[in-house]
Amino acid sequence: MSTLRDKILDTATDLFQTRGINSTGVDTIVAVAGTTKMTLYKYFHTKEGLILEVLNKSQQDFQNWLDNKLTNNSKAPSDKIKQLFDFIEEWVTSPNFLGMGFIKASAEFPNEENPIHQLSSKQSREFRQYISKLANEAKIKDADGLALQLSLLFEGAVQAEQMKRGSGAIKYAKKAAKLLIDGAIKQ
Amino acid sequence: MSTLRDKILDTATDLFQTRGINSTGVDTIVAVAGTTKMTLYKYFHTKEGLILEVLNKSQQDFQNWLDNKLTNNSKAPSDKIKQLFDFIEEWVTSPNFLGMGFIKASAEFPNEENPIHQLSSKQSREFRQYISKLANEAKIKDADGLALQLSLLFEGAVQAEQMKRGSGAIKYAKKAAKLLIDGAIKQ
DNA sequence: AATATACTATACCGTTCTGTATAGTATATT
DNA sequence: AATATACTATACAGAACGGTATAGTATATT
Numbered sequence: 506m507s508t509l510r511d512k513i514l515d516t517a518t519d520l521f522q523t524r525g526i527n528s529t530g531v532d533t534i535v536a537v538a539g540t541t542k543m544t545l546y547k548y549f550h551t552k553e554g555l556i557l558e559v560l561n562k563s564q565q566d567f568q569n570w571l572d573n574k575l576t577n578n579s580k581a582p583s584d585k586i587k588q589l590f591d592f593i594e595e596w597v598t599s600p601n602f603l604g605m606g607f608i609k610a611s612a613e614f615p616n617e618e619n620p621i622h623q624l625s626s627k628q629s630r631e632f633r634q635y636i637s638k639l640a641n642e643a644k645i646k647d648a649d650g651l652a653l654q655l656s657l658l659f660e661g662a663v664q665a666e667q668m669k670r671g672s673g674a675i676k677y678a679k680k681a682a683k684l685l686i687d688g689a690i691k692q
Numbered sequence: 693m694s695t696l697r698d699k700i701l702d703t704a705t706d707l708f709q710t711r712g713i714n715s716t717g718v719d720t721i722v723a724v725a726g727t728t729k730m731t732l733y734k735y736f737h738t739k740e741g742l743i744l745e746v747l748n749k750s751q752q753d754f755q756n757w758l759d760n761k762l763t764n765n766s767k768a769p770s771d772k773i774k775q776l777f778d779f780i781e782e783w784v785t786s787p788n789f790l791g792m793g794f795i796k797a798s799a800e801f802p803n804e805e806n807p808i809h810q811l812s813s814k815q816s817r818e819f820r821q822y823i824s825k826l827a828n829e830a831k832i833k834d835a836d837g838l839a840l841q842l843s844l845l846f847e848g849a850v851q852a853e854q855m856k857r858g859s860g861a862i863k864y865a866k867k868a869a870k871l872l873i874d875g876a877i878k879q
Numbered sequence: 880a881a882t883a884t885a886c887t888a889t890a891c892c893g894t895t896c897t898g899t900a901t902a903g904t905a906t907a908t909t
Numbered sequence: 910a911a912t913a914t915a916c917t918a919t920a921c922a923g924a925a926c927g928g929t930a931t932a933g934t935a936t937a938t939t
Contacts, residue, residue, distance in 0.1 A: 522802065528800075541889090543888090547886090552926095609799040613796075615711065616710065617856070626856050654865070658841075660851045661844030667799065674840060719896085719897090728917055734916090
């Protein structure tokens with residue numbers, strides 16, 4: 506596997522997050538990555554293809570990181586859903602945090618017919634299903650309902666943090682999540 | 693007051709929401725509005741100026757609409773915060789709903805130094821303060837905390853609806869909001 | 880020594896972008 | 910009749926956009 510391909514992917518990921526996708530030209534990407542357009546277009550047939558790969562890799566990285574955190578720290582199977590927002594807080598408050606790819610992408614490509622919007626929407630749905638799985642393992646009755654609510658808190662908190670770094674929104678999202686989870690367990 | 697200026701403003705608002713801000717050129721705006729670039733640049737000195745005015749007007753319209761709804765329907769002063777998500781639901785599920793301007797704009801202009809990002813951030817903060825005022829009038833102790841949590845639910849639900857129209861997310865946001873409000877009142 | 884692979888360098892194509900310059904029309908005011 | 914105002918029509922400047930064509934280099938494989 507070429508290391509240049511990864512370099513382009515990583516550079517694009519960073520630039521898309523910090524400058525926006527539409528505001529980042531391929532000339533900028535190759536200049537920062539230290540390569541040329543010919544190489545970029547060898548690995549990624551179009552800019553749209555590159556964007557889709559960036560989104561996929563970002564989401565995979567996040568999901569893998571979160572799943573490892575939860576797996577390595579939970580004793581009982583019902584611990585995971587309770588610890589979820591602890592690790593989300595860790596992720597959001599990390600100095601490396603640049604935002605959530607699919608949230609920004611869906612805003613830049615608002616048309617539901619657009620492949621980038623569709624991928625974003627799919628990733629959001631899959632993340633919600635992941636939370637739903639955690640809720641099910643914790644024997645929560647309305648697992649899907651709780652998962653949807655937690656995902657709203659999550660996306661709201663990420664949105665708040667994207668607007669103003671260090672907003673502290675995640676602290677309150679965590680509190681709200683605890684209340685909702687406790688309420689759902691007692692049912 | 694010129695009617696053409698308003699026509700340009702309305703057209704830009706619609707196009708920015710449906711196609712994205714960066715993806716909408718001024719040529720498209722004037723073509724759809726049925727005028728010319730000379731007229732657009734007479735009223736708005738730059739595209740950035742137009743964007744800022746579009747965001748301001750959108751937010752004013754939304755806030756006015758919401759405030760009228762709440763004022764005309766609340767008997768006791770504490771009713772407003774309880775009815776908040778009823779009207780948010782009405783707004784989100786309306787066929788005219790195209791998303792929240794400042795949420796999309798902040799994603800398209802992620803740099804916190806950017807004037808458009810800064811306006812978006814300010815609008816989000818002001819909306820949270822508005823909710824905070826409602827919570828205070830309802831004699832809720834941690835009014836700011838509750839307002840922040842409700843704003844996270846709000847932005848999360850809007851985000852969800854922007855990703856997939858008819859997601860039904862607002863129903864669950866409403867339930868969660870009721871739980872959080874009741875919890876905050878009992879304290 | 881010959882060949883394949885990976886990559887660089889550079890120039891270019893056609894299009895779109897924001898913004899302006901120039902000239903002309905239609906309508907209302909004085 | 911003269912003038913101001915609002916607007917249209919069109920062409921263009923200068924830059925940036927995505928994407929390609931051509932030629933050449935450096936390295937490893939056979």
